[in-house]
Amino acid sequence: MNANTNSASWRTPLIILTVGCVILTLSMGVRHTAGLFLQPMTMDHGWSRETFSFAIALQNLVWGLASPFAGALADRHGAGRTVVGAAVLYVIGLVLMSQAASPLAFDLSAGVLIGLGLSGTTFAVIMGVIGRHTTPEKRSLALGIASAGGSFGQFAVLPIGQALITAYGWQSALVLLACGVGLIAPLAYAMADGHKPAAGGGQSIAQALHEAGGQKSFHYLFWGYFVCGFQTAFIMLHLPSFLVDGGLTANVGMTAVALIGLFNIFGSFLFGWAGGRGSKKDLLVVIYAVRAVAILIFMLVPLSTASAWIFAAVMGILWLGTVPLTNGLVAQIFGLRYMSMLTGIVFLGHQLGSFLGAWLGGRIFDQTGSYDMAWIIAIVLSVLAALCSWPINEKPLARQAAVA
Amino acid sequence: MKPQWRWFLAGAGLALLLAVLAMIFMAYQMPGLLLDWTNLSYCG
Numbered sequence A: 001m002n003a004n005t006n007s008a009s010w011r012t013p014l015i016i017l018t019v020g021c022v023i024l025t026l027s028m029g030v031r032h033t034a035g036l037f038l039q040p041m042t043m044d045h046g047w048s049r050e051t052f053s054f055a056i057a058l059q060n061l062v063w064g065l066a067s068p069f070a071g072a073l074a075d076r077h078g079a080g081r082t083v084v085g086a087a088v089l090y091v092i093g094l095v096l097m098s099q100a101a102s103p104l105a106f107d108l109s110a111g112v113l114i115g116l117g118l119s120g121t122t123f124a125v126i127m128g129v130i131g132r133h134t135t136p137e138k139r140s141l142a143l144g145i146a147s148a149g150g151s152f153g154q155f156a157v158l159p160i161g162q163a164l165i166t167a168y169g170w171q172s173a174l175v176l177l178a179c180g181v182g183l184i185a186p187l188a189y190a191m192a193d194g195h196k197p198a199a200g201g202g203q204s205i206a207q208a209l210h211e212a213g214g215q216k217s218f219h220y221l222f223w224g225y226f227v228c229g230f231q232t233a234f235i236m237l238h239l240p241s242f243l244v245d246g247g248l249t250a251n252v253g254m255t256a257v258a259l260i261g262l263f264n265i266f267g268s269f270l271f272g273w274a275g276g277r278g279s280k281k282d283l284l285v286v287i288y289a290v291r292a293v294a295i296l297i298f299m300l301v302p303l304s305t306a307s308a309w310i311f312a313a314v315m316g317i318l319w320l321g322t323v324p325l326t327n328g329l330v331a332q333i334f335g336l337r338y339m340s341m342l343t344g345i346v347f348l349g350h351q352l353g354s355f356l357g358a359w360l361g362g363r364i365f366d367q368t369g370s371y372d373m374a375w376i377i378a379i380v381l382s383v384l385a386a387l388c389s390w391p392i393n394e395k396p397l398a399r400q401a402a403v404a
Numbered sequence B: 001m002k003p004q005w006r007w008f009l010a011g012a013g014l015a016l017l018l019a020v021l022a023m024i025f026m027a028y029q030m031p032g033l034l035l036d037w038t039n040l041s042y043c044g
Helices: A013-045 A049-077 A079-099 A103-121 A123-132 A136-168 A170-182 A184-191 A205-213 A216-245 A250-275 A280-300 A305-318 A322-334 A339-368 A372-389 A398-403 B003-027 B031-035 B037-043
Strands: none
Touching (some): A013 A103, A013 A123, A049 A079, A049 A103, A123 A184, A123 A339, A136 A170, A136 B003, A216 A250, A216 A322, A216 A339, A250 A305, A322 A339, A339 A372
């Protein structure tokens, strides 16, 4: 497919942004419902919760590990083909998950196939297309809107998934969700760009990797995102338990999760918009610093319904605000040619942090009987991430400036 | 499109979005989801 022929008049930046948002809504939203299937699946199959959670942990790792490769595929052969292929894997994974009768089959379907599907239908690939089709002035805002689309999916599809399970049972619910993910394949037609931006035009993948690896700013972005993943996974997984342990009701925990999801939509948009008007790395410093302060205050004040909800709302605003800023910085510093691959590598850091945050939170609780140490680690990491983001050099690389 | 219509449609769209978000937020109070809240603590 030739990009220039594909860049038909109807494929405007607005269309690409809108379709990208819908794809992210479907992909991120369906993935977010995984937890709802834990109880019915483990009960029906007689599996342990560890069996189930291992497959989901595997999914997160595969998602992260495959993201740079999905990004490289999109950069080299076009995002449309990559998104279609990943959507097909995602659908097959969901259908096989509904039929999985053994832990191994479950690991392969829910873990490997869906993880691969996610790598090609989420941020790295979609943000790359959107980034390539927007002007530098509007890029951060566009990435913020796309990020808000993913946030909306996480917020909206969860109750839909629950309603489907209640109405049709978990197996049919999985097939119906697979039908929803299947819509991504035709939508990918709008994302079909073989567009080759001028900046970095003659650069090979190996050269791009070598160049990025030699830049301290790239490493800072990677580790900042690692901290983001650690905090979001730890809080989303363990906050409800923490609240109930502190004497609050399950209802308060559920509302806290909903508040994070709701405010996340506005936060993603807000930081995308702000990133287009000011320094992106300064905003990252603000996000990580405010997270540290918010967690510290939450730990110091007596636990109550009000403190839990205020904390959830504040964290929600800061939740995925890092996505448009981090991806925007990658595009700004390294150019658009290999944006998907490079953001995929940085996203790997996020997923490694997620894995550690989810696992370490449980481990610390099992060892000490409280989450205190995990909260302290989250604060320290947040301060380190803020310090790490401060020296990021936002200027485009000399090579990129020369080509442009 | 006249500017006043543009503002009207933008306002209507925003109001609709807020209404949808409010409805989804209310859906988080549904009993089934509440009963399954523990599942989230395993898988996010």
